Amino acid sequence: MQVDNDRILVIDDDRQIWKAYQEVLAPEPLSSDSPLARIKALIEDNSVKAAVEEKRFTVSFASQGQEGYGLVLEANKRQAPFAVIFLDIRMPPGWDGVETAANIRRIDPLVEIVIVTAFSDRSRADIARVLGTPSKFLFIRKPFDAEELKQLALSLTEKWNIGCREARQRNALSRSEARFRSLVETTSDWVWEADREGTLIYCSPVSERLFGFSPEELLGKNMFAALRAEEKDSLDYEQIFTNSAKAEVCFQAIEHRCLHKDGGIVVIESSGRPVLGEDGQVTGFRGIDRDITARIQGEKEKKVLEEQIRHTQKLEALGTLAGGVAHDMNNILTPIMGYCELAHLSIGPDHPLQSSLDVIDKSARRAANLIRQILAFSRKQVMETRVINLNTVINDFAKMLMRLIREDVELQFELCDDVCVIEADIGQMEQILLNLVVNARDAVSSNGKIIIRTGLTEINYPINDIDHIPFGGSYIVLSVIDNGQGIDQETLKMIFDPFFTTKEKGKGTGMGLATVHGIVRQHNGHIRVETLQGQGSSFHIYIPKTTQFHLDTEPQKTAEEIAGGEETLLLVEDDPAVREMIQTSLTELGYKVIAAANGNEGLALFKENIKAVDLVLTDIVMPGMGGPAMAALIKEIHPELPVVFMTGYASDQEFHTQPHQNGVTILQKPFQPRELARQLRLALDR
Numbered sequence: 001m002q003v004d005n006d007r008i009l010v011i012d013d014d015r016q017i018w019k020a021y022q023e024v025l026a027p028e029p030l031s032s033d034s035p036l037a038r039i040k041a042l043i044e045d046n047s048v049k050a051a052v053e054e055k056r057f058t059v060s061f062a063s064q065g066q067e068g069y070g071l072v073l074e075a076n077k078r079q080a081p082f083a084v085i086f087l088d089i090r091m092p093p094g095w096d097g098v099e100t101a102a103n104i105r106r107i108d109p110l111v112e113i114v115i116v117t118a119f120s121d122r123s124r125a126d127i128a129r130v131l132g133t134p135s136k137f138l139f140i141r142k143p144f145d146a147e148e149l150k151q152l153a154l155s156l157t158e159k160w161n162i163g164c165r166e167a168r169q170r171n172a173l174s175r176s177e178a179r180f181r182s183l184v185e186t187t188s189d190w191v192w193e194a195d196r197e198g199t200l201i202y203c204s205p206v207s208e209r210l211f212g213f214s215p216e217e218l219l220g221k222n223m224f225a226a227l228r229a230e231e232k233d234s235l236d237y238e239q240i241f242t243n244s245a246k247a248e249v250c251f252q253a254i255e256h257r258c259l260h261k262d263g264g265i266v267v268i269e270s271s272g273r274p275v276l277g278e279d280g281q282v283t284g285f286r287g288i289d290r291d292i293t294a295r296i297q298g299e300k301e302k303k304v305l306e307e308q309i310r311h312t313q314k315l316e317a318l319g320t321l322a323g324g325v326a327h328d329m330n331n332i333l334t335p336i337m338g339y340c341e342l343a344h345l346s347i348g349p350d351h352p353l354q355s356s357l358d359v360i361d362k363s364a365r366r367a368a369n370l371i372r373q374i375l376a377f378s379r380k381q382v383m384e385t386r387v388i389n390l391n392t393v394i395n396d397f398a399k400m401l402m403r404l405i406r407e408d409v410e411l412q413f414e415l416c417d418d419v420c421v422i423e424a425d426i427g428q429m430e431q432i433l434l435n436l437v438v439n440a441r442d443a444v445s446s447n448g449k450i451i452i453r454t455g456l457t458e459i460n461y462p463i464n465d466i467d468h469i470p471f472g473g474s475y476i477v478l479s480v481i482d483n484g485q486g487i488d489q490e491t492l493k494m495i496f497d498p499f500f501t502t503k504e505k506g507k508g509t510g511m512g513l514a515t516v517h518g519i520v521r522q523h524n525g526h527i528r529v530e531t532l533q534g535q536g537s538s539f540h541i542y543i544p545k546t547t548q549f550h551l552d553t554e555p556q557k558t559a560e561e562i563a564g565g566e567e568t569l570l571l572v573e574d575d576p577a578v579r580e581m582i583q584t585s586l587t588e589l590g591y592k593v594i595a596a597a598n599g600n601e602g603l604a605l606f607k608e609n610i611k612a613v614d615l616v617l618t619d620i621v622m623p624g625m626g627g628p629a630m631a632a633l634i635k636e637i638h639p640e641l642p643v644v645f646m647t648g649y650a651s652d653q654e655f656h657t658q659p660h661q662n663g664v665t666i667l668q669k670p671f672q673p674r675e676l677a678r679q680l681r682l683a684l685d686r
Contacts, residue, residue, distance in 0.1 A: 004161045005083040006057045007075070008153060011068035011100060012088040012116070017142075018061050021086065024146045025057040025153055057153055065095030065103070072104050072111070082111055083160035084153060086140075089117040110163060112156040114138045188291070193275075195284040198222050198241060210291055212261025229257040229265055237270075245274050245282040255292065267293045308468060329367065330648025333670035335581040337364045341672045342585060368670045385523075387548045390420040390429065390476055391454055397430050401437050401452075408446045411437070414453040420476040422543045428519045435512040436480040436539050443484030443537060453479040456545065465526035465542070466496065466517075475525075475542040486533040496527075516541075563681045564589030567614035571595045572602035572630065573646070574622040578669075582617070585673035586680075599625025606634055613641070615684055620647040642683040646671075 010021045060082070062068035068085070075081050085104065089097035101113050117139070140152065190210050193202035200223050203215040211218075211227060218226060224238045237256045244251045250273040258266045272287025340361045347353060394415060405411050433452070440450045455477045462470035487495065496517040516539075520527055523543055531537035569591050573579040576597075583593045594609060596602035599622055606613055616634060618627040631643045648669040665683050667676065 004164070005081070006055075006157055007080065007082045008057045008059045008157070009062065009068060009071060009075075009082045009085045010059060011062045011065060011085060011091070011097075013063050013091040014088070015063070017088070020146075021059060021061075021149075024149050026059045027056065055150070055154060057157070064091055065097070065100030068100060069095075069103050069107075072108055076108055081108060083157040084112045084114065086114045086116055089115055110160065112138075112160050114140055114152065114156070116140050116142060116144070190289040190291075191287075192223070192289065193284060193286045194223055196245065196282060198224050198238065198285075200226075201284070210289070211258060211266060227258040229259045240270075241272075241285060244272070244285070248274055248276070248282065250274075265293075266291060267296045304468065326648060328648070330669035331575040331578050333364050333368050334575075334648070335577040337361065337368070337670050337672050338581040338585060338676075340364065341674060342581075342588075364670065385423050385425050387421060387423055387546055388426055388429070390422055390424075390478060390543070391415045393426055393429050394433065394452060394454065397433055400430075401433060404434070404437055405441045405450065409441060409444055409448045409450060412449065412451045414451055416453075416455045418456055420454050420456065421546050421548070422476050422523075423546045423548070424523055424543060425519075428523070432478070432516050432519055432541060433480075435516050436541075439512055439539075440480055440482035440484065440537070443486075444482050445484070449483050451479070451481040453477075453481065455479075457542075463528075465528055467527075469526065471526050471542070474545040476545050478541040478543070479538055481536065481538045483536040486535055487529070487531040487537055488533055492529065492531065495529075563677055564591065565681065565684060566590050566592070567684055568592040568594065568609070568612045569680070570602060570606055570609070570613045570616045570618075572597075572599060572616070572618035572622070572627065574598055574619060578619075582676065585676065589673075589677055591680075598622050599627060599630035603630050603633055607637075610637065613638075615680065616641060616643045617680065618643065618645060620645050642686065644679060644683050 008025060010018060012018065012021075060071060062071055068087070072082060072085075085101075087097045087101055091097065091100075095103065097115055097117070101115070104111065104113070115138070138152070138156075140149070187204075188206065190206040191202075191204040192200060192207075194200050200218050200221060203218045205215055207218055208214045213226070228237075237254070240251050240254055250271070252271045254270045256268055256270065258268050260266050269290045269292045270287060271289075272285050274282040275284045275286055277283040340357055343357055344354070344361075394413065398413065402411060437450060437452070441448075444450065457475050457477050459472040459475065462472045464470050496513050517527060520541055520543070525544065526542040528540045528542070529537065530540070564586075569586060571579065571582055571586070571593050573582065573595075574597055579595055579597070583595050586593050592612075594605050594613070596605050599618075602616075602618060603625070606616070616631060618631060620627040627645055631645075634641060634643070642665070644665045644667055646667050646669055665679055667679050
């Protein structure tokens with residue numbers, strides 16, 4: 001076997017001995033045409049010549065121990081150490097062979113040392129005691145045999161090289177093990193090894209983070225029993241191992257549940273493979289487990305979010321449809337209610353048609369109320385917001401609420417002492433109270449109790465509302481609490497859907513809570529519901545607390561006769577029936593009316609009658625140019641001119657362009673001539 005290192009150091013004070021070493025270990029090659037070479041060629045067997053070709057070592061010499069020590073030190077620095085040192089035991093003056101060997105051993109513990117001596121006054125035991133490593137030195141006596149010396153050099157250099165190769169392999173294995181351990185211990189996945197029965201024989205430190213158990217707590221335990229969440233989870237996972245062992249195949253990305261030390265559930269994605277013994281039989285398993293609890297939770301939350309988006313899209317579609325229907329229905333109801341009132345005024349109170357007109361008027365009002373609920377649900381109802389005290393609104397509305405409930409139901413008011421100031425539409429706040437109290441009344445049995453409560457709250461950390469929307473900040477809370485039958489979870493998901501009702505057919509439209517939801521959303525508020533079956537329900541309405549402290553007073557409505565006037569009004573309305581009814585009503589009240597069917601026509605008529613027009617009465621939504629766009633152009637010409645908008649339904653973009661500018665009034669369809677006349681008189685006299 002060829003060696004890697006053939007460097008030999010001879011330390012001897014006799015230079016004649018150097019020549020002997022040189023001739024044996026590093027002889028000069030013979031010239032092929034020399035007489036000696038020709039004689040050797042005649043007597044040697046050429047067939048084995050290549051196999052026994054002479055080995056030449058790289059030999060260095062030193063005459064004293066200190067000199068040899070220096071050569072060893074220098075060779076090691078060059079990373080070209082000596083494999084073998086032949087060391088004479090007696091080298092006066094200076095270090096003797098034993099002392100030299102001891103010093104060299106300290107700087108090169110791997111070098112092979114041969115003690116060469118003719119005689120010595122130090123025994124082998126004494127020398128071994130000084131050097132400390134008997135396996136790393138030999139003795140040879142002078143005079144030595146040349147073949148013995150060469151064989152000794154061959155053996156010892158080979159021994160040194162074998163030792164170095166083994167050391168390199170051990171170091172490489174150690175580094176590989178360190179890399180593997182570092183990888184296993186730093187990965188976020190749990191690496192494990194178990195025997196055929198599932199008893200853990202290796203467990204990476206990740207187990208403590210993943211399951212709360214340290215590796216020491218798990219080693220020697222059956223992994224199916226130690227980490228099982230439920231009996232079924234353990235049996236299913238164990239069956240996967242059994243099937244893998246039978247088929248001798250891997251299993252990958254198997255999802256199962258494990259129990260954390262603190263009692264929680266950890267969802268694991270496990271992959272592994274069977275380990276085969278020398279006989280080819282399965283002796284155990286190795287695998288890696290990944291924590292997918294967060295991913296599973298994220299998928300659940302994503303599913304909920306997708307459901308919310310679908311629900312929102314459904315409501316938006318219903319809202320758009322409802323808005324369109326409301327617009328047309330209000331245009332239909334406006335002339336019905338208008339002509340009904342005009343007919344009331346034109347005939348005597350004892351006329352036989354009065355009762356029929358009352359039925360028409362009552363039916364139209366019911367239809368108008370349903371349309372308002374639809375608009376509230378779709379968040380397209382016109383709002384007249386002002387700074388109000390919610391407690392005052394509740395107190396003023398209390399008598400109406402008392403009439404709604406049965407005699408066997410107790411209605412209590414627990415209003416906070418603080419002023420609950422919000423920016424809201426009073427009518428819509430009353431609508432919320434009305435719908436929630438009616439809903440609570442229908443939920444309670446005899447001797448039931450309903451509590452209306454107000455309060456101020458500061459939400460420092462976001463909480464979720466009924467639509468899973470997080471919110472926080474300063475809110476006024478209106479709560480309606482009942483001790484009724486409660487709401488089950490499946491029903492709770494749908495109670496704010498339009499036209500969903502648990503009442504018998506004909507007992508309700510299902511728009512009550514949907515209307516509440518729309519009004520609250522239109523006021524930038526939130527709803528939370530607390531309920532338990534058999535223990536009642538609590539509806540909490542959160543309306544943002546306003547920073548304004550000046551309370552607005554509501555315009556007083558008078559019961560005076562319909563007031564008319566002699567001013568000139570520009571009427572712009574695309575619906576012919578509505579336009580004709582309004583024109584007839586206003587003409588009878590003494591006004592001069594210039595009528596137009598759309599915004600473009602209205603703008604043209606205004607320019608023709610700039611000095612004559614005293615007020616503009618216009619619908620908001622019209623084909624071509626809408627009311628707001630026309631009013632904006634008119635305001636550029638006549639900034640102080642009063643404008644009254646009529647709307648059966650106004651989309652957000654169209655409605656919010658002008659409603660709060662000076663000299664602008666919003667009139668919600670359907671309306672009667674009396675309300676129209678009152679609003680016009682207020683706008684003209686302002």
